[in-house]
Amino acid sequence: MGVAVNISGAMSAASTLVYVLNGPNLNLLGTREPHIYGRDTLDEIAAMLDDRAKGLGLAVDLRQSNHEGHLIDWLHEAASRDARAVILNAGGLTHTSVALHDAILSVAVPVIEVHLSNPAARESFRHHSFVGMAARATIAGLGPLGYALALDAAATF
16 A cells, blocks of 8 residues: 655645655655665655745645555545645656546646656656646656645646
8 A cells, every 4th residue: 555644734725735646666766776866765855845835835745656546546536635736756657557647637636747857868668658648747857856846836726
């Protein structure tokens, strides 16, 4: 089962809620291929987002799972909870999951695709994004800053 952590505490209104969903292998950030993904752990990214969210008047619910179905269930949950936005780093599922594509299209919540690395500058199989085809926006290649910029964008929705 995936890990779900509400890192910003209780929300004053559902419209302040931003889901941050992370897919396969992102639990290994900091140790997995740091020359590509950097040395920041997912916990460190979560702490940075928590601080930034407070300044924006938002609440962040950060989750990670190595299982596609959890990400789909959480997208549906975000819609049912009237979340302001979803920030989604689907990891390798970005390039393979028609089901995630369809789940994004099935919800009214805006989804911002985030990647720590720049998939377009990597192996050719990473150049196609099913997630990006359905997402409102994509931020890639900026490391953890990409999550922060996505949160800033979510604050404007």
